[in-house]
Amino acid sequence: MKVATHIVFGECCLFAASAVFDFHYETPSVLAAAVCSVLPDADYPKSWLGHQLGSVSEDLNRLFGHRSFLHSLLALILATISLGSLLWWITGQSSSTIAVGVGYGSHLFADMMTLGGVQLFWPSRLIAVFPGRDEYRVVSGGNSERVFVALALMFALLFYPVSRVGFDGLIYRLGGADTLYGRVTKVIDGDTIEVEAQGRSTPVRLIGVDTPETVAPDQPIGCFGPQASEYTKQILADRLVRLEIPRIGDSEDAYGRTLAYVYLDADGDGRYERLFNEDLIELGLARTTDFPHTYRREFERAREEAEERGAGLWNACPDMESWAS
Structure with missing residues (x-):
């Protein structure tokens, strides 16, 4: 998927998580979710992030391959602990740690909607994909991805106000x-x-x-x-x-x-x-x-x-x- 798709979906997931699990966030968390939503593609030299990393991305690709270690639950846990702890120390906001996990995890979630799936349980070579018919899966650069990002943007805009006031605040306002x-x-x-x-x-x-x-x-x-x-x-x-x-x-x-x-x-x-x-x-x-x-x-x-x-x-x-x- 394109970098914009992952960023939009990452923010959608952050807003939704904030609304459902009742935590509030500030600008550092929004930025953390956006950055971490593209991090797993560091192992793909043809991606936007891969172009920025250059030889580092090529080395990661040779070492692990695409959608393997960096697209696994193990990488999600390691990124959340390491980057999340660093951001918590810098910003003093626990929501930054949550944003790292949500942003990184949103990438894995999105890639599981494609035909290729991900090696979610690396080092196992088992490919994890969401169940469903192949013709309904997201194809990178195709119409299905444009529909996906449009839906993600719509839900992000819906969840954003709820994430700022909470479900209880929304109910009280409506009342x-x-x-x-x-x-x-x-x-x-x-x-x-x-x-x-x-x-x-x-x-x-x-x-x-x-x-x-x-x-x-x-x-x-x-x-x-x-x-x-x-x-x-x-x-x-x-x-x-x-x-x-x-x-x-x-x-x-x-x-x-x-x-x-x-x-x-x-x-x-x-x-x-x-x-x-x-x-x-x-x-x-x-x-x-x-x-x-x-x-x-x-x-x-x-x-x-x-x-x-x-x-x-x-x-x-x-x-x-x-x-x-």
């Missing part, structure tokens, strides 16, 4: 949310407030964030809890906010507090687009919760970035397990 405007009358702690809306006071628990405890009667004050509470007071006290309450899932927690995203009108244009929940995470004032919600993956990415920067509690609190959940 919609109720909107309520009100004024913050009291800040209880960093992630809990009271909002006066429609003539009554409503206790609100911010979805997806968890600031250290400061008011629980049976628990000590958590590390960085006072700072988180003070920030919430400074920003939200006596301020008009927009509450977004998802229609899917529970609308209240076990304590009867409304679960909501809190939006601010940061620019004074009446649009209320600044998500305060995410602000707490980006500033290192809260960790994320692990239950499904609309912005879980976005919050996780923000939390990882805050932790890498050593923002707020990620620098000040060495013992994270001392927090109350």
Whole structure:
């Protein structure tokens, strides 16, 4: 198959794996999947990669032949361990290791759809191909490959948005949310407030964030809890906010507090687009919760970035397990 076919299919597999197995990725992982999706063809001098490698590709071809060792499960494992570990060390992202395995494996998967197949269980000479009639297999450079890459591109475009928000985030978005405007009358702690809306006071628990405890009667004050509470007071006290309450899932927690995203009108244009929940995470004032919600993956990415920067509690609190959940 052509190099473009393998790259498109590799990205399709990465997006699909992220959506199904619930891991998020960044640009290094996308690049790793693309590069590794063409690596097995290093043993084929006539391929694009073979031309780039020159004599190295010819040596590999003489030593192993095409679609043998480099197209085997053993090579997949070795590449994932070696290249994946190196990228993990460089980027600090475990998703880079997964991307190496997915990208490399996608090449083997694609070549098993052709007539030639691959020696998947090398050094055994057994040829592995997907079952099916020969006339329906992919032929390199033919119409069947063009159809294959078109389908791979279509599925990649479908899986990409799901891979960014997750299946749970997609479901919550499709379910919609109720909107309520009100004024913050009291800040209880960093992630809990009271909002006066429609003539009554409503206790609100911010979805997806968890600031250290400061008011629980049976628990000590958590590390960085006072700072988180003070920030919430400074920003939200006596301020008009927009509450977004998802229609899917529970609308209240076990304590009867409304679960909501809190939006601010940061620019004074009446649009209320600044998500305060995410602000707490980006500033290192809260960790994320692990239950499904609309912005879980976005919050996780923000939390990882805050932790890498050593923002707020990620620098000040060495013992994270001392927090109350």
